[in-house]
Amino acid sequence: MGDEGFRLVIGNKHTSSWSLRPWLAFKQAEIPFAEVRINLRAPDAKEQIRAHSPAGKVPVLWVGDLMIWDSLAILEFLAERYPEKTLWPEHPAARALARSASAEMHSGFQPLREHCPMKFVTQDPKSEFPEAVEADIRRIVDLWKDCRSRFGADGPFLFSQFSVADAMYAPVASRFRTHVADLGAFGDDGTAASYIDALFALPAMEVWAEGARAEIAAR
Numbered sequence: 001m002g003d004e005g006f007r008l009v010i011g012n013k014h015t016s017s018w019s020l021r022p023w024l025a026f027k028q029a030e031i032p033f034a035e036v037r038i039n040l041r042a043p044d045a046k047e048q049i050r051a052h053s054p055a056g057k058v059p060v061l062w063v064g065d066l067m068i069w070d071s072l073a074i075l076e077f078l079a080e081r082y083p084e085k086t087l088w089p090e091h092p093a094a095r096a097l098a099r100s101a102s103a104e105m106h107s108g109f110q111p112l113r114e115h116c117p118m119k120f121v122t123q124d125p126k127s128e129f130p131e132a133v134e135a136d137i138r139r140i141v142d143l144w145k146d147c148r149s150r151f152g153a154d155g156p157f158l159f160s161q162f163s164v165a166d167a168m169y170a171p172v173a174s175r176f177r178t179h180v181a182d183l184g185a186f187g188d189d190g191t192a193a194s195y196i197d198a199l200f201a202l203p204a205m206e207v208w209a210e211g212a213r214a215e216i217a218a219r
């Protein structure tokens, strides 16, 4: 399929964790799209976002006059529109697990999200975490280990090949890289650390990082 005129509205690359998810999936699936970036630090950011979506949040995907205004909904749309890209794992059990993991991320881990904001190109290791954040970190480490041990033998990602689940957890990998110096303290046997390395080795992640650095330089 060629250029379908997709317009993906995103926030700041340094901090907008939800924006990274569909952006990374577009890049990994090599689907052409135009990027519309809104500086969420601008005083009129809210009005700018509302000009694209009454929900007042990014990311938003425009496909002609169709608006899709939520990161997971955009990922689902791409998976459905491009079945040949296998953005969900093909094996039904793997797909069910990938969907569960993605939904858990989408609706959960509030303590981690509040305490460890995404700062894509900054190091800010914390010496201690509130109990609820520790529980989130442990849960995610266990979840990643489970996905990798059951379905990750044929590649470096949660379900071997890059999937929606990796797009959903890429911002978490960034939060861990910024804030958590030693994942071993949270039960990691090296699986989570290697998984984070694999995500950050993607050329698209470096493109996102360059954008984040440019934003910081422009402040």
Ligand SMILES: N[C@@H](CCC(=O)N[C@@H](CS)C(=O)NCC(=O)O)C(=O)O
Pocket: 011, 015, 016, 017, 018, 019, 040, 046, 056, 057, 058, 059, 069, 070, 071, 072
């Ligand atoms: N459920 C939405 C949440 C998106 C969201 O919270 N986006 C943040 C940026 S990361 C936002 O738009 N913040 C701007 C605001 O609330 O004014 C999704 O997953 O797309």
